Amino acid sequence: MPLDIPDDLQKAAAAKSINDQINQYIVVMDTKASAFLAGNVAVASFYLGAMPSSDGGRAAFYLALALFGAAILAAGGVIFPRLPKSGNSIIFWGDIAASPDFKSYQERFQRVLNEGFLDEQYCVQNFFAARVLRKKYRWLRCSIMLSVAALMVAFVAYLKAHG
Numbered sequence: 001m002p003l004d005i006p007d008d009l010q011k012a013a014a015a016k017s018i019n020d021q022i023n024q025y026i027v028v029m030d031t032k033a034s035a036f037l038a039g040n041v042a043v044a045s046f047y048l049g050a051m052p053s054s055d056g057g058r059a060a061f062y063l064a065l066a067l068f069g070a071a072i073l074a075a076g077g078v079i080f081p082r083l084p085k086s087g088n089s090i091i092f093w094g095d096i097a098a099s100p101d102f103k104s105y106q107e108r109f110q111r112v113l114n115e116g117f118l119d120e121q122y123c124v125q126n127f128f129a130a131r132v133l134r135k136k137y138r139w140l141r142c143s144i145m146l147s148v149a150a151l152m153v154a155f156v157a158y159l160k161a162h163g
Helices: 005-047 057-079 093-097 104-114 118-163
Strands: none
Touching: 005 057, 005 118, 057 118, 104 118
16 A cells, blocks of 8 residues: 655655665765775885886886876875865755754754655755755766776886886
8 A cells, every 4th residue: 555645755755865876876976086095196106116227117007107197196186085065955964064053954954844845855965965966976087097008007117117
């Protein structure tokens, strides 16, 4: 037997499930970026532990160092928290924290809930969270490409230093 839930709460529940999924993707992006950041530091420390004596080897060493640095910065760009402009959302943590006190947040929450706009608030939050996710994806993709290039060049530098 179906539950007798008002349409606006069903819409809000659907929008919330999308919000949960977007937030899970954001967590995955942050985790991947953290792994690439740490991996780049470890790989750079291993492969660039000795300076090659040849000019070509030194050029590869410095190029690999620059590429690893750029990959680390790009991974950091994924992890670095975004602080968007504050609005009047009852869902976004920044807007909740910007409330002058608990009572004003509670009143705002009740007003949105009573007027049936909870689904709209989630849709706005979903849109902005998806924009954040898209930026994180671009930074992560950049970090991965730079990491691969750095690894290839660092391997050449390593062979020149130890060959």
